[in-house]
Amino acid sequence: MDIMDKLSLLGESARYDVSCSSSGSQRAGRGGLGNTSAGGICHTWTADGRCVSLLKVLQTNECIYDCAYCANRRSNDIARTRFLPAELAELTIAFYRRNYIEGLFLSSGVWRSPDDTVEQMLETLRLLRHQHRFNGYVHVKAIPGCSDLLLEQLGLLADRVSVNLEQCTKSSLETLAPQKRFEHIFKPMRYLSGRLAENRDELARYRHAPSFSPAGQSTQLIIGASPEPDHLILRAAEKLYQDYQLKRVYYSAYMPVNQDQRLPAISVQPPLLREHRLYQADWLLRFYRFTSRELLDSHQMNLDLEIDPKASWALRHLDQFPVEINKAGFDMLLRVPGIGVRSVQKIIAARRYHRLSLDDLKTMRIPMKRTAWFITCNGKYGGSYFPSPEALRMLLADKAGQQQQMPTQMSLDALHL
Template sequence: MQKLQILSDAAKYDASCASSGTTKRNSSGGGLGSTEGRGICHAYAPDGRCISLLKILMTNFCTFDCAFCINRASSNVERARFSVEEVVSLTIEFYRRNYIEGLFLSSGIIKSPDKTMEDMVRIVKTLRIDRAFKGYIHLKAIPGASPKLVEEAGLYVDRLSVNIELPSDQSLQNFAPEKDAVEIKKAMADIKGSIASASEKTLQTKRSKTFAPAGQSTQMIVGADASNDTLILQRSASLYSGYGLRRVYYSAFSPIPDSSKALPLIKPPLMREHRLYQADWLMRFYDFRFDEVASATKDGMLDLEVDPKLAWALGNRGRFPVDVNRAAREVLLRVPGFGTRTVERILSARVIKSLAYDDLARLGAVMKKAKPFISARGWSPRMLDEEGLRSRFVASQQLSLL
């Protein structure tokens, strides 16, 4: 229990543990666990399901000395290490008690990347084969480990991830000189290739293999270096297009004891992290290009007072109002207050009848945001300039917080 307290606390700095995108494993013939059940909430799937995960490090001992990491070699923290058998036992026993539905496993580097990765592969292999564990498993691959070990791990886990750590290669070299940006990118490329290969049906079996069915993700620390939001989002766009990532996670830097003087002394505002997630969402699900999101920034930083979609709309007043009964899907997706589901409902409903203002609210639109940007049957907005409209939204938001 003492080890668990130390190593679960040490794992809290890794944000990339959501379990979205997995497919349910075949539970016929017995076995433990299910990604479809309910339990203690630690992460959310896109459909709103709560996914409970045992989130731990195998060890917080580490031979690397990354300046931004609480578990770096020079850090004066209490250390602990789980054996392979202890992690397996914890996972199974926590599942039996209905505490968890899956495992998120990362680790500091002990002896060598290969030795650490070997132990982590033994854990997931034992869970799947010897203990018939069918729950969700997310494994954090160790930088510098043999590609064969990472490939083997992918056969037993739902998701693999390799942390990019910082938005620029230069920052990584400055703060984590023992990590190699080229090596990290190669590991991502190898995982992408293995996922693609596994999806192809073989001539012998006529079936595809299972390799990390929930894909791969990564994490970037925000606020540890001088990178602005535009640079961060540009890096994310490159990762999505180049490596087929399911998700980039953003983690606001937390000042740590006895840290390098080059690191900031205060934590960046959490709203900055939140805005990055919103901007990332626009690129992933709303068909926004990176340059469109970047155009809504000021001096490379996202507006902390209004969300990125609203900021973009305010800066492009000439494109509005949008006629909800005629506009194409990609145009409707750019309307503040319209989510992806709302847009699909509008497209379906307007085939049957011409939509009025009140119909949009019933279809799920947030009309408080949308009404200055749309026209509908019986409704035309009063045109306000960008500053006047922005001031109104900011004032409304401040009142709602009182």
């Protein structure tokens, strides 16, 4: 195979690895510009908030493992190839020079062993950083089971190192990815989180200390390939943020690429709306001080697909509303549908000087269509009437929820476990 053949094969094979939250989109190019489904280039955000385009590719699609959900598993009869480190480094530099990309997202199948695979990826990064003096963004996926020494070297060369968890329970991981072990995934995560903490300390003491994975670590969970409800997925994500200080958990809607009895029969479309709701709930965990138990529990195990998770929480806690805008504390204001973190800051800053009216909120560009039903301003109710809970639910349902019904129950029922 020549380099371009390898690129098209290994770029296509990398499509299912997530580095951004738009992975599940299916809008293929039809005569216009752009194509969300083709492999090749993806976007991500660096530690300082810039959006960068990355060449997204596998080092190899050869794999000794046999994960049920993966197109590259060893039992699939597909064309296989592998980039030599020098080939991939030169290709990245050539694309960078043409201004096609600003960085590299490198993942891989497991070639011979986790250590052998990571050695190849490491050599690619060494050539990029030392021979080509490339300073662009690099996100590398470490292979679970590789040694700490290799992880250390990856962390010193890459901007972000991550390890994919894929499934949130041990039993699902063992069923769908029989060669993977929870402990092989959590061990490198623990190492990375320890080294990241150590590195923060080193950098505070010594200005010239080398940076270790400055954009932190992330992971990916596949949604819909196993029967876990959303509350278990969110609980797992919350624990990952708390215990391993992950920057992001990416949720990837399961794409049916294999016929396998262990997988759900998805005949309609991947659970993209469920993926979207999980990202919204994840946002609430990270920035809105919600806990996973508040969003979902054993009574309500899955996120509401018709309305966003914050509105869903508000509808289940109508006894806590309406909230008086001029008196409520920071945390309670954050829980009002339609009010975001910046709006809360604006409200708190403004009410130091005068009592706020409904018109003041409109001036602050707070979306009153959503917010009005949950607030009072100087004792005046924001809505034009008091809707029943059912009517309120209709008012809050968003277009995404009305247009796409995710076949959750169908998928779960169709599991042959």
